[in-house]
Amino acid sequence: MKSIAITVNGSARSVEVEPRTLLVHFLRDQLGLTGTHIGCETSLCGACTVLLDGRAVKSCTVLAVQADGRSVTTIEGLAKGSELHAIQEAFWEEHGLQCGYCTPGMILCAHEVLAQSPTPSDEQIREGICGNLCRCTGYQHIVNAVRSASRKMAKPRRTAATAGVR
Amino acid sequence: MAKKNGKANGHAFVGQRFKRKEDPRLIQGISHYADDLRLPGLLHCVFVRSPHAHAKISSIGTDAAKAAPGVVAVFTGNDVKDIGCVPCAGSLPGLKIPNHYVLARDRVRYVGEPVAVIAAETLYQARDAADLVEVDYEPLPAIVDMEKALAKGSPYVHDEFKTNLAFTHVMNTGDVAAAFKKADVVVNQRLVNQRLAPVSMEPRGVVAQYLPGEKALTVWSSTQIPHLLKTQMAVMLGVPETSVRVITPEVGGGFGSKLNVYGEEGVVPWLAIRLGRPVKWSETRRENIAATIHGRDQINDVELALKKDGTLLGMRCHVLADLGAYHQLLTPIIATLTGLMAPGCYKLPAFEFVVKGVFTNKMSTDAYRGAGRPEATYLIERMADIAARELKMDPVAFRRKNFPSPKEFPFATAAGLQYDSGNYQGTLAKATQIAGYDKLRARQKAGWKQGKYYGIGVSTYVEICALGPSSAMPAGGWESGTVRIEPTGKVTALTGASPHGQGQETSFAQLIADMLGITPADVNVVHGDTAAVPYGIGTFGSRATAVGGTALYVATEKLQDKMKKIAAHLLGARPDAIVIGGGRLTVKGSKKSLSFGEVVGAAYSAKSLPEGVEPGLEATHFFEPRNFTFPFGAHIVCVEVDRDTGAISLDRYVAVDDCGNVINPLLVEGQIHGGIVQGIAQALYEEVIYNEDGQLSTGTLMDYALPKAAGLPEFELERTCTPTPVNPMGVKGVGEAGTIGCTPAVVNAVCDALAPLGIRHIDMPLKPEKVWRAMQGGSQIGATAVLAAAEKKAGKASSRRRA
16 A cells, blocks of 8 residues: 555545555545546546646546646536536536536536637537547537636636635 | 428527537436446446357256355245236237246347356456356257258257247238249359457446335336337336336437347346345446347348340249247347338339248347338348349449439339338439449549559438338337426427437427527437336337427417417417417417416416416327338449458448438437448448357457448538428428438449459458459459459459469
């Protein structure tokens, strides 16, 4: 077993893990944060996307020990209390989800896309979310949601709320 | 919607793009799918699966696995003989049904077939131990190709049948021989409809807990059919059905793959009973692609008899359907649905459909989004294009020529169905108008001159939905709905349909809110718990709204009547003078009224009820549809095929669909978008491939190509509205329309683009390499000569592609 210290959704955790433990299993099984889903365990579907030091990673191909001393944001940590993040709001308003299984990963991937380019073109959005698979929506409403989130986040009111994510 | 409620309530919510009630829990990651459940003492189980397509099991050594850290138990096929076989609900005359054990006993018949199960304290320990199970296999010849499987001398998948033919099913209408005899033109084509994997983003998952004192077995399963599963599970396990409760937690997509009863759904609860601890199994993606049902996999030999003017005289359709090694729940009946819908939207005087179901050493095929109907639409819509080209007719004109007119509905088809309502001319006219069809043809011609292969593909589909009248369904086709107005005035709606992403928690709340004059926030739709919800059938076959929604609609009507009676009694008016709306029950034409809450209170306090009226406010209805519904539409796709690589880019996608009345247009759009992309996926990307040894070559998402966001056009959607008379809401269903309408449109577009090369048909998926090869002259019909002519006409040297 190995001791690691990780900040997850703003709270510092010191825990023992088996060295081979995947970050996604650590988050789900040891911390009970089951909003991060497992879709393929091969980093192809993106359902397990979380933010590691603010950058999107697929937590099925990161070891928990690799996150030692770093900060992780999962879908559970995105809203500020009862106030949804602009991307969450946009996914809701634009019907950017159906079964919801890809959604946490897709939202965090969208977070990365918007961090890289705050006013992306539709093509940039589509390229940007290419590592995340959705089987329900056909992506069009997801693209609409990311576009809409980009507009919301450009408004000053929302900037404060989103700054907390990093 | 029916006018009496609609007008009375002004449709406050029905017809609105209402955002979903489901979403807050999903976008915050605080909902629970099966794998998210945590129970005290939970054991994790892992299945050991066959690496061979076909082999005898000589021995299984489990000692090392049993001794591994954390392992609680290891069981093989011989240990679980008290679990019944995996059920098959299909019944056809002469159908051969092999024993389908939950764990293989002496023989394995497809890669991924489970042979042993490990239960351990942690998932990692269970996986470690699975590697220690030693299975000695004696490989046998694999039966992979369904045509060879029927040839003399082929080995058998199931020796006891002495054949690989599971069934032959024949349909016949009119004088087919005469139709072909008098035809001016006959066209034929062999069409391969490849094998697909449904790949819901959430793989399957089962969690079971048994309380021996209470004799209570609770099973959480990621299923589309909780009630049917409960019954089948009780039969498989030999326990009273009254002690089984099935709960569908959040279900992460199904697309038909969870409309089934799987061996794991027998083994996991059996383990929970046997070991006295709760047990969880979460399918991996690799297992999901190998051992969750597949879809499609038909070879269609189709022949059309035509008059010179394009009039269809007859069709012969001979189908081979690859069933895989065993029957899952509906395996044998999928291809028979193809027969029902093969005539498509056309008048067809003579029709012959023969399907042979074939056993092979592969995973079972079963219902995948569309389930038999995409195959039907693909074959008739491809043939329509091939025929039109043969006759030098425009494909739009050809279709118009053979449509029944809107006045001919209800329309009796060659396959013996009665299409409820339709206006095929209407959707096609709207689609061609939006697409600017004539301009597109002009653009195509101009493109040819520049050496560009631009294609326009049309598909007009009709699908069979709202499954269905019980007489035509294996396990009943009705649905249950219960509406209970609680004493506080909040409404609980219980539906036997079990949605899993479609959004009925919202659309059903919109419906009921309008009918009771309240808001959707006050209506809680409950589904997927057999202890809470009256027996139901489930969500599949685009039936949840048209059948399940109607059950709730009629149940709510019963409550409207009851509330009117109570209000009339209290207000001294006649019940038919009471109007419900805006949170009140009002005497028409007067100011006398009671609030909704006051009437609810009166029903529960029961101090002043009219004679013969029972206390409480709860009503149940089991809705039995008298017919299917038949949504339809027209899809037009524009593609460009790259000269040098064969890569296909989608330029435009226009879809005009008619699913009757619509409760929530936002959700309908979502269904169409998703359906279209699954249709594009079949046309261009996806294919489950078994090699000649029966090895699964496409067992991960690295090899099985799901569509991604890039490379898809912005879909241009429109609707027409032709309500169905089959249910009082006039709704038809829309869950599968996109997938059904899309695929032939895409393939038609590509073949249209490549027409100057003389290419008539390429089988799916249209991967660039395959298209490129066809463009190099691999096609059957004088490609070189036609290309040379086309390029000469365009003033280009033809040598570039022919070197």
